[in-house]
Amino acid sequence: MASVDPVVYTSVDNDRLTDDWRIVAPGPRGEVRRTIDPRPQGFEHCVHSGIDAGLQPCPGIVVGHGLVxxxxxDRAGAYDxxxxxxxxxxxxxxxxxxxxVGFRAAPGTIVYESATPSRPGRTFVLDGGGAGGEEVLLRHPAAAGAEYDTGAxxxxxxxxxxxxxxxxxxGDDARRQPRMASFAPGPD
Structure with missing residues (x-):
């Protein structure tokens, strides 16, 4: 389940599972209002998180302002x-x-970019301008190793x-595995 208002969920084929998936938005009477197939653009089901039985949250999909x-x-996008x-x-x-991870009133998708072993992540707004047109909200501090170890x-x-x-x-305390990383803009 990606959203409950409006109702938006992902569906998978019983045999091919996450190799054959769609985003589905039913209408007010339960009929299919819209089916979106993001696979041609290279998107993987729930950011390749697999599937669980039942309706699970789908990481990597946020619904708002008439957009999915x-x-x-390596990619993010907004579908109408x-x-x-x-x-x-x-x-x-x-x-x-x-x-x-969210959206602004108009237009813009707030996106988290994961860390690499040597570079911290960042949070930015993807607007209608496309590549190069993003507005950086937060460059994460140089704790790239700990952020990377969370695996996002x-x-x-x-x-x-x-x-x-x-x-x-x-559960292996000797590994000193990060349990959580949190980032926010500092005071002006």
Missing amino acids: HVGGT LASGKLLRGIRTHDGRTLTP GRVLRVGGRVVVTPAHVS
Whole structure:
């Protein structure tokens, strides 16, 4: 389940699972209002997080302002719910994961760009201008190693703060695995 208002969810083929998936938005009477297939643009189901039984949250998909914001390995984009067309998108060239975490009133998708072992992540707004037109909201501090070690398992934006947690925790205290990284703009 990507959203409950409006209702938007992902569906998968029983046999091919996440190799054959769609984003579905039903209408007010339960009929299919829109089906979006983001696979031709290179998007993977729920940012390649796999599937669980039942309706699970789908990391990497945020719904708002008539748009479905989709993320993935090296890309993010915004699809129009009315037409199903990709309105804007961006790609990275270093394999970082881009995860939509929210939106601004108009127009813009707030995106978390994951860290690499040597470079910290960042949070930016992807607007209608496309590549190069993004507005950087926050360059994360030089704690790239700790941020990278979270694996960007789950990413949320709450009150202007970006919170990154690992998808799994090993329980091995000797590894000093980060449990959470949180980033927010400093005082002006």
